[in-house]
Amino acid sequence: MKYNYFHKEQQDRKKGRINIFHPDQLHYNKEIDTYYCPMGQAMTNIGSYKKKIKNDFEQELHRYQAQNCNGCPRRSLCHKSKYNRIKERNYNLTRLKAKARTRLTSEQGIAKRKQRCWDVEVVFVNIKQNMNFKRFMLRGIDKVNVEKGLIAMVHNLKKYSLVI
Numbered sequence: 001m002k003y004n005y006f007h008k009e010q011q012d013r014k015k016g017r018i019n020i021f022h023p024d025q026l027h028y029n030k031e032i033d034t035y036y037c038p039m040g041q042a043m044t045n046i047g048s049y050k051k052k053i054k055n056d057f058e059q060e061l062h063r064y065q066a067q068n069c070n071g072c073p074r075r076s077l078c079h080k081s082k083y084n085r086i087k088e089r090n091y092n093l094t095r096l097k098a099k100a101r102t103r104l105t106s107e108q109g110i111a112k113r114k115q116r117c118w119d120v121e122v123v124f125v126n127i128k129q130n131m132n133f134k135r136f137m138l139r140g141i142d143k144v145n146v147e148k149g150l151i152a153m154v155h156n157l158k159k160y161s162l163v164i
Contacts, residue, residue, distance in 0.1 A: 001100065002113075003096075003097050003100055006100075006104065020038045021038065021074075021077055021078045023089065025038075026038075026043070034064070035064050037066060037085070038078075041066045041068070041069065042067060043064040043066045043067075043087060044064060044065065045063070046064065048061060048063065049061055049063070059090055060091075061089065061090050062090075063087070064087045065084055065087075066084040066085045123155060126155065127155055131154065136148075
């Protein structure tokens with residue numbers, strides 16, 4: 001499954017655009033747990049904290065702060081903060097994104113992404129054109145979800161009746 005910004009990353013790679021200030025591009029020294037900005041400024045670990053997101057999943061974020069960004073000629077390209085740059089890193093998310101990226105860019109992943117266009121788009125075309133479904137008749141998220149479920153059920157029943 002694609003993650004946020006997957007397509008943007010791919011387009012930037014094709015066009016040769018690399019943001020040297022992006023957190024993924026910073027050099028990391030594992031032995032002393034320090035990142036280095038492109039200007040050579042050390043960003044040391046200032047701690048970590050846990051954060052719960054909407055679905056009660058708990059993330060662990062590690063924070064790194066530069067020692068002195070005052071007078072840096074590239075500061076405006078690096079960050080917009082009044083103070084020194086602070087970078088947060090979620091190592092679990094980074095690991096999962098790297099795993100997804102390798103799967104998505106493999107030959108099998110590219111083939112599946114190409115196939116998805118035909119598999120999914122046909123369903124929407126069938127619902128819109130053949131079933132003449134142009135807009136929801138009900139208002140409210142709960143009612144729209146029910147109507148969406150009914151439309152999907154009708155589509156699946158029609159598909160099932162053609163197989164038999």
